[in-house]
Amino acid sequence: MRGPQVHPAAGLPPRVTIYEVGARDGLQNEKSVVPAQVKAQLIRRLAAAGLPAIETTSFVNPAWVPQLADAAEVLELLGPEGVGRDRPVLVPNIRGLDRALAAGCQAIAIFGSATETFAQRNLGRSIAESVEMFAPVVARARDAGLWVRAYVSMCFGDPWEGDVPVSQVVDASRRLMDLGCDQLSLGDTIGVATTGQVHALLDGLDTAGIGRELIAVHFHDTYGQALANTMAALRDGITVVDSSAGGLGGCPYAASATGNLATEDLVWALHGAGVETGVDLSALVETSAWLAAQLGRPSASRVVTALTGA
Numbered sequence: 615m616r617g618p619q620v621h622p623a624a625g626l627p628p629r630v631t632i633y634e635v636g637a638r639d640g641l642q643n644e645k646s647v648v649p650a651q652v653k654a655q656l657i658r659r660l661a662a663a664g665l666p667a668i669e670t671t672s673f674v675n676p677a678w679v680p681q682l683a684d685a686a687e688v689l690e691l692l693g694p695e696g697v698g699r700d701r702p703v704l705v706p707n708i709r710g711l712d713r714a715l716a717a718g719c720q721a722i723a724i725f726g727s728a729t730e731t732f733a734q735r736n737l738g739r740s741i742a743e744s745v746e747m748f749a750p751v752v753a754r755a756r757d758a759g760l761w762v763r764a765y766v767s768m769c770f771g772d773p774w775e776g777d778v779p780v781s782q783v784v785d786a787s788r789r790l791m792d793l794g795c796d797q798l799s800l801g802d803t804i805g806v807a808t809t810g811q812v813h814a815l816l817d818g819l820d821t822a823g824i825g826r827e828l829i830a831v832h833f834h835d836t837y838g839q840a841l842a843n844t845m846a847a848l849r850d851g852i853t854v855v856d857s858s859a860g861g862l863g864g865c866p867y868a869a870s871a872t873g874n875l876a877t878e879d880l881v882w883a884l885h886g887a888g889v890e891t892g893v894d895l896s897a898l899v900e901t902s903a904w905l906a907a908q909l910g911r912p913s914a915s916r917v918v919t920a921l922t923g924a
């Protein structure tokens with residue numbers, strides 16, 4: 615399978631860590647429910663393709679996210695390789711943490727919001743109340759030696775509130791990081807960000823004491839900006855990027871069906887620019903083509919489409 619011609623590009627880090635969210639963020643937003651066996655196989659194949667960090671599933675209430683109601687079963691199928699520090703699971707509250715600990719998980723992710731409207735819609739709480747809910751979760755997770763990531767949604771725009779001021783994102787981020795989280799993932803949940811805005815937010819966070827080394831970026835491609843924003847963030851000192859194999863996952867809050875930045879598209883751009891990822895692009899493309907067949911629809915990744923003639 616062909617790869618990009620390599621021309622090292624100035625201003626990029628030598629190596630980028632891809633945090634693969636397809637099995638969780640991707641599948642939770644797919645219409646069809648994928649069998650646990652297929653999910654486990656997807657995670658195994660992603661690991662075999664060299665993805666260094668893979669978010670496996672979610673311990674939210676199955677009534678909210680029926681697509682991932684089989685979280686414990688998927689981890690059971692995976693065994694020890696499904697629960698290391700590089701295999702986080704999403705956890706909303708203490709009950710979710712209990713389930714994650716019972717499954718042997720060593721890493722979790724919590725999910726906050728930069729806007730009050732989304733906090734109410736997604737968590738049924740204000741931002742302040744959701745931080746109160748997360749505080750004992752993070753405290754107990756840390757006591758148990760777990761790695762903890764904090765997502766912040768709607769960092770660059772909100773479907774109900776419109777523009778989101780940088781200061782508001784910084785404040786929500788600061789509150790989550792003050793709980794003791796190890797990493798902050800900045801979510802452009804509706805995919806509206808542009809490159810100058812990315813820089814402005816990273817600067818604002820840096821001023822508030824949240825340096826680039828603590829931050830991951832999580833862009834959606836609704837307006838076709840995900841890869842451009844990611845490259846801008848990398849030129850600005852970020853080295854951890856969230857993406858989804860095959861571009862899995864839509865966003866229920868955005869008008870378009872376009873989902874996360876596709877991992878293949880990211881890998882193509884990075885390898886072409888001489889940036890190491892440790893990912894075997896061919897193995898990844900084959901995995902996404904296989905999953906697209908399972909889902910009964912073509913992959914949203916441009917690279918998968920180009921390389922498989924799908």
Ligand code: MG
Nearest residue numbers: 639832834874
């Ligand atoms: Mg996403």
